[in-house]
Amino acid sequence: MMSDSRPDLVIYGSPVSPFVRKVAGVCIAKGVPYEIEAVNVFDPPAWFRDISPMKRIPVLRDRSVAEEGVAGTIADSSAICAFIEKKHPAPALYPEDPMALGEALFIEEYADTALAMAGGLGIFRPIFFAISKGEEPDLEKARNAWANQMPQIFDVLEARLAGREFFAGGALSIADITVACVLMQVSLVAETPLDRWPALAAHFAAMQSLELIAGPYAAAEKVIRKALPTRFDLT
Ligand SMILES: N[C@@H](CCC(=O)N[C@@H](CS)C(=O)NCC(=O)O)C(=O)O
Incomplete structure (x- = not known):
């Protein structure tokens, strides 16, 4: 056969x-x-x-x-x-402890919705969709989202991390992967200075060093950099 x-x-x-x-x-x-x-x-x-x-x-x-x-x-x-x-249960990416599982699923949902709205619809699309159509990027909209929508979300993520390495269950989970993937949508088109959110900044850097995050991101970047060679500063 x-x-x-x-x-x-x-x-x-x-x-x-x-x-x-x-x-x-x-x-x-x-x-x-x-x-x-x-x-x-x-x-x-x-x-x-x-x-x-x-x-x-x-x-x-x-x-x-x-x-x-x-x-x-x-x-x-x-x-x-x-x-x-x-x-494929191993390695587990969902905490075993019920409350930790609930926390991980909430962070996943929060990243999929609130963070994706602000970062994806508020920043990535106004920049990249415009450039793809040969138009000027809507930097005003993107700057507004960075200044007025992202900080509240970063505050929540910073508080939930509470200085820890991972969002839930003391180990890498679906929560960490989702936050990193969605936040990196902003990195595709703009700088993401996170100085005001040190735990989130450390988490984001640690996630970016993982192949499971960096590999798929590199594939996206290959597409984006053809049309947009450098990232915008939204501050
Ligand atoms: N909750 C969905 C969200 C998927 C989603 O919004 N995908 C976007 C691309 S990043 C899409 O397909 N958008 C199509 C559209 O806006 O018409 C999931 O987690 O899969």
Whole structure:
């Protein structure tokens, strides 16, 4: 019998999405092979709309379940990461202790929503989407988000870290991976001075030194730097 060298797990999307990088990071942490299949979420093919009811990337396919159609697919990075944890338990990326688990899941959600709104919609998009269309970046909008939206979020993250190395359970978890991936969406287009938030700054630096964070980010940067050679200063 011929062996199939293709990985079971396919991530539909682009490494430019922080949520795609989050799923990729979880796979790397666990040593699970995966591939990314490019889907342009702003003009998706019909088959993608079927597997992504909210028209979002990423969607995961487990080819060992089904090679096409809705079966074997999971939409939403949080659902995908929980699935990968169940299928490949080691190393654990979700705390065992119930309260620590709850804390980790809250930080994941906070990064996926509040941080992604401020950093992704408030900073990344006004800069990079404009540049992609050959327009001037909306630096006023980005500066406003950096000055007026990000600080409250950084305050919350700083307080939750409370000087510790990790957000929950005393070990690397889905919370740390998600915060780093989403915050690095800002790094793609702008400097991210975090002097006022020392615990978060240390956490961010430590995360960036991990291959599971740096590898997928490098793939995104390769795309971004073609259109935007240097980062903006938003201060
Ligand atoms: N909660 C979702 C968010 C996914 C998401 O917002 N993805 C963005 C790309 S970073 C997207 O697909 N946007 C499509 C659009 O805005 O139409 C997840 O965690 O997977």
